[in-house]
Amino acid sequence: MFWKFDLHTASQLEKLLEKEDVTLQELLDEEDVLQECKAQNQRLLLFLTQESSLLELVHLITHEPPTDREEKLRYKYANTACELLTCDVAIINDKAGEDDTILHTLYSFLEQEPPLNPLLASFFSKTFGNLISRKTEQTISFLRRQEGFITLVLKHMDTSALMDLLLRLISCVEPASLRQNVLTWLDEEKLIQRLTGLIQPNSDNERQSNASQTLCDIIRMSRDQASVVQETSDTDPLLATVEQQTVEGLFKNMFEGEKSEVCIVNGTQVLLALLESRKTGVEPIDSGSQGLEKSYSVNNSILLGIQPHLKHFHHLLLHPPKRCSMLTTLGILEEPFGNARLHACRLVAALLSTNAPRIHHELCQLDMINLLLVRHLPTLSTTYSLSLLFFTDLFFKFTWNNFLHVQVEQCVSAILNQTVPTEGPTQDSPEPARADNMHPSNADTANMELLSHQDLVKHLFQKCRLVQRILDAWEENDKTAEGGMRRGYMGHLTRIANAVVQSVEKGPVQALITNLINELPIDYKGRWQKFVDETLMETNKKNAVDLVFSDYQIQQMTANFVDQFGFNDDEFGEHDDSINATFKRITGMKCNLVDQGPSASAFSVCSKEKVRQLDDADEEEDIWEDKEINxxxxxxxxxxxxxxxxxxxxxxxxxxxxxxxxxxxxxxxxxxxxxxxxxxxxxxxxxxxxxxxxxxxxxxxxxxxxxxxxxxxxxx
Incomplete structure (x- = not known):
């Protein structure tokens, strides 16, 4: 009705375009200029695609606006100009992408000295990214002709908008042949090595963070692209470089010379991205091809590069960077755990899930799990630092750091639930993707993985004394919780205890764990059995109760919600079917009517004394009609x-x-x-x-x- 009766306000653009001396600023002042441009207003497009108009639009998004304007209106024209240049109108894209003068004017924004204006940088990145997507060949050809394009981009890496432009250059180029050419060009420009060089203590925090995030995004996008695009067998040169040549450079920047917590955190984030593995999920086994296996497994060179440097993370857990005391809701925390040590724990958890025998052996030799779990280290090997004698374990020391507790829980879960091959692959089934191919023989590799996993489980139960620590920590919590509050790690400790119980009942190393528990001292063995049968079972029952209200039957709001509102009788689940109800339902009611005999008799007599029954008359008679009483x-x-x-x-x-x-x-x-x-x-x-x-x-x-x-x- 709004458009049918022409109730909208008529546009003033036509009147302005009829003027011979109309300016671009006058058009930008109109609120509907963007709508008219998207609606293919021919007179407006003819004006905007003039070279002078396009140059003025580019000038607005690449130069600082006058400072004498009001702050909220200062970037009005720049924002509108950016929207017009990126509104996906073909004639504007053609004119801007094919005119080298306009591209040079736009490119000149990178030649400014840092730091760039973040808002103008976002306008520049959006405009150039649109040209890369819509006028790919012309834009890529122009960028490759420019000397030092990658240098300028990395120079302004402290601005996040330039990181977005670089990622768009990697991911938004079509067709596949042209994309392969761009990736080869970027690899020849040493993009990966130069990004890795930015992660060093001498760089500012924003530059390091953006460089780390760019490397992580390149790794994820390249692996996703490799798993989706199967029409070409060409490898991704950037992915190959980052997997083979990045680890050593990262460790050199992180631990050699001056150490910086920011550098360690950003470098570890890249390592975690390299250790990410994609699970095949619901895909059938026979659908996997050789081209997909490399995207689902961790490259062996990454693990070989990390193994010699695990001692640095072990030292980091013992001697973290100095941090000031922190005021929390529970009081003053004299020694904060720190982001660097948290990322070290995340790295250990990721390494345990790779099923790499040499990595597992190295972690056991460094006693890394024991460092995360046990309360005190009573006996030490001569290879350990003497400072471990006075070191208190991290899990129990930082009572309220649930980020740490999550990582320790994942470490224990990875050890208990790790799937190990029982025999080598047959000729009829494809070889499974593995993280570590140390030997040419598949049977020897499977046997090595099995033995490595068993050694890791023994290390967890014997040297780390997992069961004893659970029992001692639980008893100490019961003593302190009487007059105070429950310790913050008790929820995660409950989940760890449940993981142990489930591994005894069913698991890949069920027999081994059962034997290890049977080998416990008699005192701890009896306490563990009583703990499982009584304390843990009671705790699980309490945790299973659905408190207050639970939205366990909320429907999704879809387009046909009105037609499908509510639940059918056969679809609606009773409360008892979902959770364990703790309230007894009333099954009957006993009523004694002996004392109500006289009242019942009086009511019966009064009921019989009727003047007239309603159903005696004709059905069509109005019972409320006035009639004579007979x-x-x-x-x-x-x-x-x-x-x-x-x-x-x-x-x-x-x-x-x-x-x-x-x-x-x-x-x-x-x-x-x-x-x-x-x-x-x-x-x-x-x-x-x-x-x-x-x-x-x-x-x-x-x-x-x-x-x-x-x-x-x-x-x-």
């Missing part, structure tokens, strides 16, 4: 009339009224037999009524009608 000739005596006192009867006799004889009886039959003609049914209430107990109907024309000529009023 009484039967024979009526029964009412107890209320017989209760008249003798004084009342004497007073009636003294005034000359006709007395009510003792033989008079008021009788009301239970059911009145009305005739079809209701007008002819009436009682004769003349003097004869008082003379005899039975009333007779007259035979005259007034038959059935009552007469009151001889009626004498009562003198009560």
């Amino acid at each position: 009484y039967a000739a024979q009526v029964k005596a009412r107890t209320s009339l017989s209760s008249l006192s003798s004084s009342t009867l004497l007073s009636c006799a003294s005034c000359g009224c006709s007395p009510v004889g003792q033989g008079w009886v008021a009788s009301f039959e239970d059911d009145f037999n009305f005739k079809a003609d209701f007008a002819s049914v009436a009682l004769d209430t003349g003097s004869g009524v008082w003379g005899s107990p039975t009333g007779q109907l007259s035979d005259g024309d007034d038959k059935g009608w009552a007469t009151f000529t001889d009626f004498q009023p009562f003198c009560w």
Whole structure:
């Protein structure tokens, strides 16, 4: 209706375009200029695609606006200009992408000295990214002709908008052949090595963070692209470089020379991205090809590069960077755990999930799991630092750091639930993707992985004393929780205990874990059995109770929600089907009606004394219609009339009224037999009524009608 009756305000652009001296600023002042541009207004597009207009639009998004304008209106024209240049109109894309003058003007923004204006940088990145997507060949050809393009981009890497432009250059180039050429060009420009060089203590924090995030995004996008695009067997040169040549450079920047927590965190984030593995999920086994295996497994060179440097992370856990005390809601934290040590724990958890025997062996030699779990280290090997004698374990020391508790829980879960091959692959099944191919023989590799996993499980239960630590920590919490509060790690400790119990019941190393628990000291073995049967079971019951309200049957709001509203009887789940109800339902009710006998009898008598039942009349009769009341000739005596006192009867006799004889009886039959003609049914209430107990109907024309000529009023 809004458009049908032409209720919208007419655009002023047509009037402005009719002017010969109209300026771009006047058009940008109109609120509907962007809508008219997207609506393919020919006169407006003709004006905007003029070289002078396009140059002015590019100038607005690449140069600082005047400072004398109001702050909220200062970037108005720059924002509108960027929207016009990126509104995906073909004629604007063609003019801007094919004119080298416009591209040079736009490119000149990178030649400014840092730091760049973040808002203008976002306008520049959006405009150039649109040209890369829409005019790919022309834009890529222009960029490759420019000397030092990658250098300029890395120079301004402290601005996040330039990181977005670089990622768009890698991911938004089509077709595949042209994309392969771009990736080869970027690899020849040493993009990966130069990004890795930015992650060093001498760089500022923003530059390091953006460089790290760019490397992580390149790794993820390249692996996703390799798993999706199967039409070409060409490898991604950037992915190959980052997997083979990045690890050593990262460790050199992180741990050699001056150490920086920011550098360690950003470098570890790249390592974690390299260790990410994609699971095949629901895909069938026979659908996997050789080209997909490399995207689902961790490259062996990455693990070989990380293994010699695990000692640096071990030292980092013992000697973290100095941090100031922190005020928390629970008080002052004298020694914060720190982001660097948290990322070290994340790296250990990721390495445990790779199923690499040499990595597992190195972690056991460094006693890394013991460092995360045990409360104190009573005995040490000569290869360990003496400072470990006074080191308190991280999990229990930082009581309220749930980020740390999550990582330790994942480490234990990775050890207990790790799947190990029981035998080598057959000829009929493809070889499974593995993280570590140390030997050419598949059977030897599988056997090595099995032995490595068993050694890791033994290390967890024997040297780390996992079961003993769970029991001791639980008892200490029960003692301190009586007058205080529950410790922050108890939820994660419960999950770890449940993981151990489940591994005993069913798991890849069920027999081994059962034997290790049976080998516990008699005291701890009995305490563990009692803990599992009583304490842990009671805790699980408490945790299973659904507190207050649970939205366990909320439907999704879809387009056809009105037609599918509610639940069908066979789809609606009862409360008892979902959770364990803790309230007893009432199954019956006992009522004693002995004392209510007289009341029930009185109610029954009153119910029978009806004047007229509603269903006696015709169905079409209106029960609320006013009608004459008809009484039967024979009526029964009412107890209320017989209760008249003798004084009342004497007073009636003294005034000359006709007395009510003792033989008079008021009788009301239970059911009145009305005739079809209701007008002819009436009682004769003349003097004869008082003379005899039975009333007779007259035979005259007034038959059935009552007469009151001889009626004498009562003198009560």
